[in-house]
Amino acid sequence: MSRIASVLIPMPLPEAFDYAEPEGMDLAPGDQVAVPLGPRLIRGVVTGIRDGHGGNRPLKPVAERLDDPPLPPGTVEFVQWAARYAVDVPGQPLAIALRGARAPKPRPQRLVRLTGTHPARATPARAKVLEAAAGSDGLSAADLARAAGVSAGVVKGLIDEGVLALHEVVAEAAFDPPDLARRGSDLNASQAAAADVLKAMATEGGFGVALLDGVTGSGKTEVYLEAAAAALAADPEAQVLILLPEIALTQAVIARVGQRFGAAPGEWHSDVAPPGRRRVWEAVAAGRCRIVVGARSALFLPFRKLRLIVVDEEHDSSFKQEEGFIYHARDLAVARGKIEDAAVILASATPSLESLRNAETGRYRWVRLAGRHGAAGLPDIELIDLRETPPEAGRWLSPPLIAAMAETYARGEQTLLFLNRRGYAPLVLCKACGERMTAPDTESWLVEHRYTGRLVCHLTGFSMPKPAACPHCGAKDSLVSIGPGVERVEEEARALFPEARIAVFSSDTVFDAREARRLVESMAAGDIDILVATQAAAKGHNFPKLTLVGVVDADLGLRGGDLRAAERTYQLLAQATGRAGRRDRPGRALLQTYAPEHAVMQALKAQDRDAFVEAEMAEREMAGLPPFGRLAAVIASGPDAAQLDAFCRTMAQAAPNTPGVEVYGPADAPLGLVRGRRRKRFLVRADRGVDLSAYMAAWRARVRPPGAIRLAIDIDPYSFL
Missing domain, CATH: 3.40.50.300 (P-loop containing nucleotide triphosphate hydrolases)
Structure with a gap:
């Protein structure tokens, strides 16, 4: 009896497709297969097999079962669950699950092995080659020649004679098993x-x-x-x-x-x-x-x-x-x-x-x-009120922070200057006409990168050389840099401490894992005196000689309407200040702020997380916000503003009327234009007892966006742009 295979394809398709199982293929759930989709063959994963009796339409057959390992049942179930939870099509998480399977295989090695044929002519050199080959499962021709201590010509002669043969082999990845008898660290x-x-x-x-x-x-x-x-x-x-x-x-x-x-x-x-x-x-x-x-x-x-x-x-x-x-x-x-x-x-x-x-x-x-490991204690945290002790004009480091850096440097210890802002300056504007430099078809500001001499959009990736004249009004030498990024702070630190060894740690200066490891090792070894860093270096690292952390702009994360702004700022600054004094030397952290009275700043100074959490929890509970409620966002985008507005009105009217659910919007997104597409947002708040994913799926099913309109659903959003 014929069987039908349900095959999920790693593409944005709404469901698994049915294919006929060829006789004798004997498929099972999780198998990777090649199936026809339109004019081409596509990789897919079998999610189910059922009896084909009673089918009323002919199905295309599965073309072949691939040699790649099948997905285990737990992985298949997880992919399908994740799609339902995120209110997305299952092909999207499947594409992530198959990312490794679809990557190119490592190049095969050409290994030399004995064939069992005896050489027509025996020599001492050939005897050495045969002995070395007999003691291995296969070596490259060059490695075999080295192992036998002979020239490559001796090996080539034996290959030409058929005594040795070349085989292409793809080596299995070798992961040494963990040594479970190995003793771990001493624990308190x-x-x-x-x-x-x-x-x-x-x-x-x-x-x-x-x-x-x-x-x-x-x-x-x-x-x-x-x-x-x-x-x-x-x-x-x-x-x-x-x-x-x-x-x-x-x-x-x-x-x-x-x-x-x-x-x-x-x-x-x-x-x-x-x-x-x-x-x-x-x-x-x-x-x-x-x-x-x-x-x-x-x-x-x-x-x-x-x-x-x-x-x-x-x-x-x-x-x-x-x-x-x-x-x-x-x-x-x-x-x-x-x-x-x-x-x-x-x-x-x-x-x-x-x-x-x-x-x-x-x-x-x-x-x-209970506390830090060993003799280390938590760093002392002080607030620098920038209203009372501001930096010099055009500078970003206050006198108290500079004095603390000088003391730290004199003792041969390290300083971390933390600013979670990449580049040299976050905004470039024209002092003649006031034009702010933005990426084409996007409201995102261009960030100046002084190292490369370019203006970069961190949202879209657009990049351009910094122009000599304002593109808007044509005024020459009128473009000025507003605000600091890590490159600008590094420039100031170099001017203050010209003899110090200074480095920058951000995603613009550390391009890959190898470079990140090198920089972390240099800092840990004491080869850097002042590290200027974004959040890439603010968590999880142990630097024995780091005793001072200076937070350049402690208020940065508190700006904007993000409901998690206070929580996120507290977490980030607690992690950053926690880099100081992690060994036997006492640590100190200085936070530059214009709002020292803010609850986040006071909690950080007192190192009283419980008080901050209690206050933040109370505010969230009153508003029914996470963790006492659930949130979801809908982002609609399109190239035509009128069409987008009309669709959003239709979508608002289609929202299911469900107890415990409130729908806000549509409203213009804070970033209202990205890559030439206008953006609108809905925000949905639901009580904890509501199945929010099911609600969003039901709402999504009631609307059919026109071809140019895209919808994205974000369950439990973290970004509100």
Whole structure:
């Protein structure tokens, strides 16, 4: 009897398509197949097989089953769940899950092996070659010649004679198994107690979530690595995933995993070359790679037996994917843990309010670390009121901060100047006509980058040389730089301390993981006196000689209407100031602010997280906002403003009338024009008991956007642009 295969295709298509299973192919869910779609063959994944009896239309047959490993059942289920949760088509998360499978395979190696034929003429040199070849599973011709101590011509002669043959071999990725007998770091009493709780959770089996909550420098990494070791030791097939928000952090944790287990983990992020991704993907699917350290998309890897997921710096907004398939890796990590029956550890010194609420109500285990590891204490935090002690005109560092930097430099210690703004200046305008330089067809300001002499749009990627005259009015030498970026702060620091060794750490100056590792190692070794950095260096790093952190613009994150502005500012500045004094030298942090009376600044100065969280929670509860309610956003965009307005009115009228749900908008998005497309936003607030994804799916089904209009739905939005 014929069977029908439902095949999900990694494209923005609404559902799986049905194909006939050819006789004898014997497909199973998870198999990767090639299927016809229009005039071409497309890779897809079988999501179901059913009896084909009674079908009333002919179906195209599956063209072939591919040699690539099938997706495990948990991965297939997770992909489909993620699509429903995000109110998106399932082909979008499937494309992420197949990213490694679709990457090019590593180039095959040409290895020389014995054929069993004896040489027509025996010589001592040939005898050495045959002996070396017999002792290996295959070597390249050059390696075989070196191993035998003969010239390449001897090997070539044996190949020509048929005594040796060349074989093309694609080597399997070799991931050394973790050494589970290796001893971990010495833990203090608080760390040991926390590790015992997490080890029990990781080995007893079943789904569970724990919030590992400890101040900066309390040793959270060592604690969760003990839980990882326990999970791996409890099951010889168990796999562990450690998610991190930044590539720079990935490099540091990979080094610590290597030290703990005596073997490097699989590495997964955008900076890994496609063949490398292919190797990791296949090794994970085969169970040969037992530990993976990676960015958010590593969550979609085809784990055979995932037993523990760690989300380090769980509060970090970098876990939110804002384009394409929109998701938050922390939330999806919890969902994948439930699907795989795995333990989940969320680790942070400044947990998100959502995770804190889940811990307070008992949904998550709350595991706390009492203080910093060893002799280190938390840094003293002082506020510099810029209204009383402003910088000199055209400067950005205040006299108290400069004095503290001079003292630190004189003692041979390090300073971190933190400013979460890339480039030289965030705005370039014409002093003659007031024109602000923006990217074409976009309201986003162009950021000046003095190193390259270019103006760059960080939203669209547009770049242009800085012009000599204003493009709007033609005035020459009229373009001025407004505000500081890290490059401008570095320029000022060099002028103040010309003998100091100064470096900049931002995504514009550190282009890949290798460069990030080099810069972090230089800072840790004491080869840098002053590091000017964005958030890339503000979390997760240990710099023994760093004793002063200066926050150049502490008010930066508080501007705008983001409901998470206060929470995010507190988290970021707590993480940044927490870089100071992490070893035996006392640390100090100075925050430049125009609003020292703000609740965030006062909480940071007092290092009273609980008071800040209590006040912020009370405000959120009154408004029914997360974590006491749910949010979703709808972003509609189109090239024609009138058509977009008309569609948004239609969409507003189509919103389902559901108790516990409020719809606000449409309103112009703060960035109302991006890449020539006008943008409108709806914001939906729902009570906790409402299935928000189902509500949004029902609303989406009631409208059909015209061809030029695009809709994007964001469940639990983090950006309000």
